Amino acid sequence: MKYIIEHMEEGFSEWVILEYTQIIKEVGKENLILSSLPENTTEKDIPQRLLDLGLQWTTKECIDVDDGKVNKSNVCLLDPAATVELTPSDSTKFEYFVFGGILGSHPRIDRTGLLREKYGLEGRRLGALQMTTDTAIRTTQIIIQDQVKFEDIKFIDYPEIRYNKYEATEMPFRYVIDKNGEPILPVGMLDLIKNDADQSIDDLLLE
Amino acid sequence: MVNAILSKKRKLVADGVFFAELNEFFTRELAAEGYAGVEVRKTPTKLEVIVKASNTKDVLGEQGRRIHELTSLIVKRFKLSPEGIVIYAERVEERGLSAAVQAEGLKAKLLSGLPIRRAAYGVLRFAMGAGAKGVEVVISGKLRAARAKSQKYADGFMIHSGQPTNDFIDIAIRHVLMRQGVLGVKVKIMKDPAANKRGPKALPDAVKIDEVKDEGEIIRAPTVKSHKQAPAPAPVAAAPAVETAEPVAA
Numbered sequence: 153m154k155y156i157i158e159h160m161e162e163g164f165s166e167w168v169i170l171e172y173t174q175i176i177k178e179v180g181k182e183n184l185i186l187s188s189l190p191e192n193t194t195e196k197d198i199p200q201r202l203l204d205l206g207l208q209w210t211t212k213e214c215i216d217v218d219d220g221k222v223n224k225s226n227v228c229l230l231d232p233a234a235t236v237e238l239t240p241s242d243s244t245k246f247e248y249f250v251f252g253g254i255l256g257s258h259p260r261i262d263r264t265g266l267l268r269e270k271y272g273l274e275g276r277r278l279g280a281l282q283m284t285t286d287t288a289i290r291t292t293q294i295i296i297q298d299q300v301k302f303e304d305i306k307f308i309d310y311p312e313i314r315y316n317k318y319e320a321t322e323m324p325f326r327y328v329i330d331k332n333g334e335p336i337l338p339v340g341m342l343d344l345i346k347n348d349a350d351q352s353i354d355d356l357l358l359e
Numbered sequence: 360m361v362n363a364i365l366s367k368k369r370k371l372v373a374d375g376v377f378f379a380e381l382n383e384f385f386t387r388e389l390a391a392e393g394y395a396g397v398e399v400r401k402t403p404t405k406l407e408v409i410v411k412a413s414n415t416k417d418v419l420g421e422q423g424r425r426i427h428e429l430t431s432l433i434v435k436r437f438k439l440s441p442e443g444i445v446i447y448a449e450r451v452e453e454r455g456l457s458a459a460v461q462a463e464g465l466k467a468k469l470l471s472g473l474p475i476r477r478a479a480y481g482v483l484r485f486a487m488g489a490g491a492k493g494v495e496v497v498i499s500g501k502l503r504a505a506r507a508k509s510q511k512y513a514d515g516f517m518i519h520s521g522q523p524t525n526d527f528i529d530i531a532i533r534h535v536l537m538r539q540g541v542l543g544v545k546v547k548i549m550k551d552p553a554a555n556k557r558g559p560k561a562l563p564d565a566v567k568i569d570e571v572k573d574e575g576e577i578i579r580a581p582t583v584k585s586h587k588q589a590p591a592p593a594p595v596a597a598a599p600a601v602e603t604a605e606p607v608a609a
């Protein structure tokens with residue numbers, strides 16, 4: 153079972169690096185492929201941290217990866233706009249799972265739709281609410297590998313992370329909870345979210 | 360406005376629409392002057408529009424020029440008679456307690472490049488310093504290279520539901536438009552109930568318990584005063600006496 157992430161953001165921001173690091177740790181570096189990187193990408197453009205973890209990357213599109221072992225019948229696109237939910241029985245049907253490497257907006261602006269139209273792959277949904285890329289892969293792994301139904305997975309929706317008496321941040325996504333009842337976030341993400349408050353409009357205008 | 364005879368219901372709705380349009384117009388036009396709200400009063404001769412702002416000098420303009428322009432704009436839009444309307448500018452007593460002024464200020468600070476945390480804490484400090492019971496600032500949106508999130512900053516005490524929200528809370532929402540998208544800014548200020556001019560002066564569930572007074576005053580035990588009428592004894596006693604007397608006389 154392999155996971156393919158279509159890289160759809162510009163470059164590699166800190167957020168993306170932390171999420172991908174978490175994914176590689178959870179699924180193993182042989183099972184993750186980063187596809188559709190820009191044509192002229194070289195090793196130097198990939199962050200060192202991801203290379204150290206053995207990230208597999210390619211400029212090819214998701215359907216061309218893995219030397220042609222991928223064909224339309226064994227690929228599933230995880231799409232919030234799909235109509236059919238992902239079930240444990242899909243493990244026999246699909247071998248490759250494609251995700252959009254998108255840093256989502258709230259409300260959702262359906263950037264995964266670009267993948268849907270481009271490749272025409274069969275789509276499966278992971279519930280109604282938007283998830284981060286690492287949560288989506290974690291959920292897919294729980295459903296397909298551990299054969300747990302979506303309804304039986306424990307989630308927390310729109311968690312509010314409190315930093316101190318005055319400050320809190322609400323993340324408008326669905327997260328998987330661990331056994332302590334806390335949402336599973338990539339390592340270092342909490343600090344990153346806290347530091348995002350120090351951004352200003354100058355950071356936003358920098359392209 | 361409409362001069363035709365309207366039914367009471369339609370008239371009330373039309374007044375509401377008029378107020379809403381005026382408010383929106385002034386919000387956009389007087390954003391830089393710290394606009395905080397309007398009040399529309401109908402007197403027998405004129406329609407009075409009172410504009411509350413922090414910087415009334417700029418609202419009036421040189422020799423009343425700005426306010427004159429605003430009046431003529433409103434006259435033209437609603438087809439009123441120029442003598443039938445007058446606009447007054449009133450200074451907002453306490454800027455820190457007006458959510459509209461704070462939201463507009465926060466929007467300006469963000470657009471000028473201040474970090475979000477600093478701008479938000481500035482609003483919190485200013486409002487609490489002005490004597491607010493509680494403040495809440497929410498900045499939502501998607502920053503570049505990050506996921507969408509909602510940052511909440513709060514201080515003091517805040518209520519969210521019920522009639523007290525109509526009495527004590529001021530909310531303002533502004534959109535900070537940027538090239539990549541929009542940031543939403545929400546400011547909610549709860550004023551001190553005791554300082555309320557009109558309406559209740561405390562929250563409905565506030566109970567005041569008086570201190571015990573020990574003056575050594577002797578309090579008599581409570582007695583019961585009976586108001587029941589005792590049966591009149593005189594007529595009953597007289598009748599048999601008369602009757603017994605009668606046979607003797609006869």
